[in-house]
Amino acid sequence: AQSVTQLDSQVPVFEEAPVELRCNYSSSVSVYLFWYVQYPNQGLQLLLKYLSGSTLVKSINGFEAEFNKSQTSFHLRKPSVHISDTAEYFCAVKENAGNMLTFGGGTRLMVKP
Amino acid sequence: DTEVTQTPKHLVMGMTNKKSLKCEQHMGHRAMYWYKQKAKKPPELMFVYSYEKLSINESVPSRFSPECPNSSLLNLHLHALQPEDSALYLCASSQVGRGGQETQYFGPGTRLLVL
Numbered sequence: 001a002q003s004v005t006q007l008d009s010q011v012p013v014f015e016e017a018p019v020e021l022r023c024n025y026s027s028s029v030s031v032y033l034f035w036y037v038q039y040p041n042q043g044l045q046l047l048l049k050y051l052s053g054s055t056l057v058k059s060i061n062g063f064e065a066e067f068n069k070s071q072t073s074f075h076l077r078k079p080s081v082h083i084s085d086t087a088e089y090f091c092a093v094k095e096n097a098g099n100m101l102t103f104g105g106g107t108r109l110m111v112k113p
Numbered sequence: 114d115t116e117v118t119q120t121p122k123h124l125v126m127g128m129t130n131k132k133s134l135k136c137e138q139h140m141g142h143r144a145m146y147w148y149k150q151k152a153k154k155p156p157e158l159m160f161v162y163s164y165e166k167l168s169i170n171e172s173v174p175s176r177f178s179p180e181c182p183n184s185s186l187l188n189l190h191l192h193a194l195q196p197e198d199s200a201l202y203l204c205a206s207s208q209v210g211r212g213g214q215e216t217q218y219f220g221p222g223t224r225l226l227v228l
Binding site: 036 | 155205207219222
């Protein structure tokens with residue numbers, strides 16, 4: 001069975017500072033990796049995903065994540081955050097067979113002016 | 114277009130009421146999902162439909178009854194709910210049979226309050 005750990009439940013950061021949200025997973029088989037973002041009172045939006053190919057994946061709003069197989073990690077980074085990035089971020093993994101997602105506990109990113 | 118729509122956006126119901134949540138997608142996805150999300154927690158999978166057939170039921174109480182009338186629609190019928198069932202109910206959809214590379218797209222959710 002797979003599991004996902006998001007080590008930080010909350011990450012406070014000042015506007016325009018860099019941020020890293022950590023995600024580690026465990027699985028006995030190959031996995032696909034996802035980051036979803038949930039803004040207050042909204043559903044989940046897909047932020048970025050790693051399925052194959054380049055281990056560095058990027059979103060249109062400046063976030064990026066790197067799949068590190070040896071460290072079983074998929075950390076999310078942004079070099080300069082905005083107030084509008086304040087949200088809950090969920091890391092999720094899916095084994096290469098089946099269609100079930102396993103979510104981490106979530107990290108609340110709080111961007112302060 | 115990666116849009117999944119859900120209605121209603123908010124729902125308040127008593128413990129003796131019967132209500133339904135509705136989810137719709139027009140992306141040609143043949144897998145649809147219901148999740149329950151409590152505050153400050155990740156979504157928990159409830160049901161999965163694949164090609165309009167129920168494929169996964171995560172031991173959900175019978176007061177929740179899913180229905181997939183066609184490939185674009187997914188309903189969740191609610192009856193005799195308890196206050197602890199108050200939560201955000203999320204619908205998602207994905208393709209099927211892409212060698213595991215199916216990506217789930219979520220709707221905005223229905224926020225349910227059971228009094």
